[in-house]
Amino acid sequence: MLTRCTARGLPSARSLSAVAERRRAAEFLQLFDGDAPDGGGSSTYTYILADGGAAVIIDPVLEQVDRDLAALSASGLTLTLAVNTHCHADHITGTGELKRRLPGLRSAIARAAGAKADVLLEAGEEIGFGQRRLRVLETPGHTDGCLSFYDPSLGAVFTGDALLIGGCGRTDFQGGSSERLYRSVHEQLFTLPDETTVYPAHDYKGRRSSTIGAEKASNPRLTKPLAEFVDLMANLNLPYPRKIDASLPANLACGVF
Numbered sequence: 679m680l681t682r683c684t685a686r687g688l689p690s691a692r693s694l695s696a697v698a699e700r701r702r703a704a705e706f707l708q709l710f711d712g713d714a715p716d717g718g719g720s721s722t723y724t725y726i727l728a729d730g731g732a733a734v735i736i737d738p739v740l741e742q743v744d745r746d747l748a749a750l751s752a753s754g755l756t757l758t759l760a761v762n763t764h765c766h767a768d769h770i771t772g773t774g775e776l777k778r779r780l781p782g783l784r785s786a787i788a789r790a791a792g793a794k795a796d797v798l799l800e801a802g803e804e805i806g807f808g809q810r811r812l813r814v815l816e817t818p819g820h821t822d823g824c825l826s827f828y829d830p831s832l833g834a835v836f837t838g839d840a841l842l843i844g845g846c847g848r849t850d851f852q853g854g855s856s857e858r859l860y861r862s863v864h865e866q867l868f869t870l871p872d873e874t875t876v877y878p879a880h881d882y883k884g885r886r887s888s889t890i891g892a893e894k895a896s897n898p899r900l901t902k903p904l905a906e907f908v909d910l911m912a913n914l915n916l917p918y919p920r921k922i923d924a925s926l927p928a929n930l931a932c933g934v935f
């Protein structure tokens with residue numbers, strides 16, 4: 679699945695050349711690693727954001743690297759940074775393979791993730807591409823090193839597994855803490871403008887986005903008082919992700935080459 683949207687406030691694409699038109703359309707791409715019939719998919723959303731020909735990718739998936747490279751190439755984009763919202767437990771990141779195929783590409787993850795990357799990010803830093811900036815928000819709780827990225831020009835926040843649509847990341851491994859997650863969401867994400875679009879790292883029901891206002895009003899977990907949230911999170915009884923044993927060591931090393 680490939681969803682193309684454009685950022686606001688830019689000149690009409692009609693006046694641009696074919697490559698420039700495709701480049702403009704790729705200022706925001708949402709790509710999906712579906713839940714394959716063999717059970718191999720991860721239901722992960724990967725995002726490509728671009729401006730002025732420079733692109734960043736958020737949460738690439740190893741098995742989808744060819745797809746991502748084709749999308750970049752079709753739009754004439756140069757990928758400058760591959761960033762992971764956290765050390766994923768359910769799939770191997772495509773970061774390492776992208777670095778192998780695109781010499782010069784840099785990787786990024788939270789310093790607090792304890793993983794290997796070229797850039798170790800902390801709260802308040804910004805990721806630049808063209809004229810655009812992504813603001814780094816620390817949103818731990820699903821893991822110790824979870825980041826979200828706020829894009830003021832798109833009016834969007836990329837929340838990884840911290841805030842899912844009508845849900846949130848589990849807190850039963852990787853240093854998870856439901857108290858920390860609750861604070862992260864309420865203090866870092868729910869304080870963004872209500873109209874901010876929420877783009878998560880996963881959805882298991884085919885939904886693509888939400889808004890901060892909608893999640894504040896009706897997220898069945900995070901609208902509860904803290905004590906009820908903690909109790910609920912302690913009783914999710916979810917099976918561990920199928921690929922956790924391969925994913926964690928690979929992702930601590932930025933993905934396998």
Ligand SMILES: N[C@@H](CCC(=O)N[C@@H](CSS)C(=O)NCC(=O)O)C(=O)O
Pocket residue numbers: 720766767768839845846847848849880916917918919920921
């Ligand atoms: N079935 C999937 C894994 C499902 C899962 O555990 N998802 C995580 C995010 S990936 S670490 C999660 O936090 N889910 C929260 C929830 O409420 O579902 C697999 O086997 O890969």
Ligand SMILES: [Fe+2]
Pocket residue numbers: 764765766767768820839847
């Ligand atoms: Fe996760």
